[in-house]
Amino acid sequence: MLYSLKAGGKRIRPALLFATLDALQCKHPASEKIATAVEMIHTYSLIHDDLPSMDNDDLRRGKPTNHIVYGEALAILSGDALLTYGMGMLAQLPNVSAEKSLELIRLFSKASGAEGMVGGQVLDLAGETKELSLDELEMIHRNKTGALLSFPVIAACILADTNPDTRYLLEQFAHHLGIAFQIQDDILDIEGNEKLIGKTVGKDERSEKSTYPSLLTLDGAKEKRDEHYEMAIQALHEVVKLPTMLQEIASFIVKRDR
Template identity: 55%
Template structure:
């Protein structure tokens, strides 16, 4: 586990410097750039861009080939968090232990900084010199699909409609495969696409990514009960307070942990069938299972 944490630390420093430089050089109002950078700097393990890099390296390609796409991915993830925290959505005061964007900059600026991150993400890919025009169009299509009404936004809508209702397990999985899972799947699939994975490996990597996406959310639900506010950066028990269906509420805590183990086993099975070893992706699956934040 130490090796993967060292890998993340090394790549994260390079990635964050590159991403923040992209924002700092924008010809835009300073307040808007400050708001965008505030949430981009809020931290986290950068699991999504790191997964993209790990998939790239599995196929022998340098991480630099995926930098613009990784930045675009993290910007879209960050915009979704800014908007999720707004009073009209989850009405959260803290994100990763810091005041949420709208608490610092006001609701209007928070909305606009989210809008800016979303739209600039696609400009980054379109203007990247790391891909051919055909590759850029494909990556834009993949990311738009993952983030849009059939992906993350659709999952967020289903999540809102599911509040204060007892959902079935398939309904809960739909929410998480879309709200959280689709961007995680894109992370791996983009790395595989840029890296030149063949069709069989691409299918296996999609399976791997779907399973770790569910595992990520199951672990999140468990941490909402067993974690601490210091670790997870928000109040413990917020899901229960908001009357949200979770894996522990539907399956019991024991059942949720068994489900987590099953998803991870299936993720590892997919990797074991790949045409080449993927130690970085294996380590990421284990990291997701053991994360405390």
């Protein structure tokens, strides 16, 4: 469990939580536990995705994948335990009312499970062997990565007791950012440097998987990514006009080389 948790990675989900709280001018003692829980769920999903029967990846975050080091059985179990532990952490949040904790757990379970991340992964597997439409591709990514990228933003809104309008706008921000993030992931699989990214590149093309570049061309994908970035920033600016860490993270996500 610790091997994969401590392997590094961009920590984008925790960063989104802290930066959203910062944009809302809220400090909250529960933020670290929520950030850790989200990173645990993200990490479990990477461990399971990398398994031989799934994406069969040997390299992640620049290191051998969990099953390469510990074997498949322990890799599956460490993922199971990270998921279980992460969910349980949300039942132990300091200075959060029991009602709010339950709301967070409900949203977290939905974002991570069959109606979110796991469901997206199933759609992704099902779509591997056929050409997808852009709508189908977006549907996959909205679930597979979007849901768990949005969760920390929504969690921050809940901790900060925002009004429904603010929460709606920040949900829009997270939604568009999630798509921009995924498009950039697809672009990096073509243009990226394996050493920087820390995982195998060129896999999508070899497997003839539908991606944003394969459907839109590389330039078209970049244009689409920038459109979603702009929509994200527009929604964010309706909440807060000043420069924020949140905007910096959004810009990092779009310009990142890893």
